[in-house]
Amino acid sequence: AQPKGENIYEWEGFVNGPEGTPYEGGRFKFEMKFPAEYPFKPPKLNFTTKVLHPNITDDGKVCLDVISEGWNPAVSLRQIILSLHTLFTDPNPSNPLVPEV
Incomplete structure (x- = not known):
């Protein structure tokens, strides 16, 4: 991750x-605003x-403790970035933003 401009x-x-994981081979861009x-x-x-994930909404919001x-x-x-990566290997089903995924 790096500053945007x-x-x-x-x-x-x-x-x-x-x-x-089902995400293998994918490259998922994120933005952080401080x-x-x-x-x-x-x-x-x-x-x-766009990521189909139980802890990420359709508009990209992330549920990350x-x-x-x-x-x-x-x-x-x-x-933060390590936790984000871990979310792809170990989704948090007890706190889904998108329960149907």
């Missing part, structure tokens, strides 16, 4: 579909590539 509050990156209060408030994360109720100012950008 000159704006350090907007980043973009990709998650490569993990091997052995509020002025960061790190005391978490970044907003959104996929711009580390940037919601589990937010802590000590959480690093690396930890």
Whole structure:
């Protein structure tokens, strides 16, 4: 992930579909927007590539504990991205945004 242009509050990156998952071979683009209060408030994360996933809505919103109720100012950008990658290998069925997936 890296800043999107000159704006350090907007980043973009990709998650490569993990091997052995239904997402294998896919490349999924995401954007992160950091509020002025960061790190005391978490970044907003959104996929711009459509992903059929129980924890990602049709418009790209993500249900990820580390940037919601589990937010802590000590959480690093690396930890957020690792958690995002883990979501592709281990979806969270107990907290689905799209239950029918």
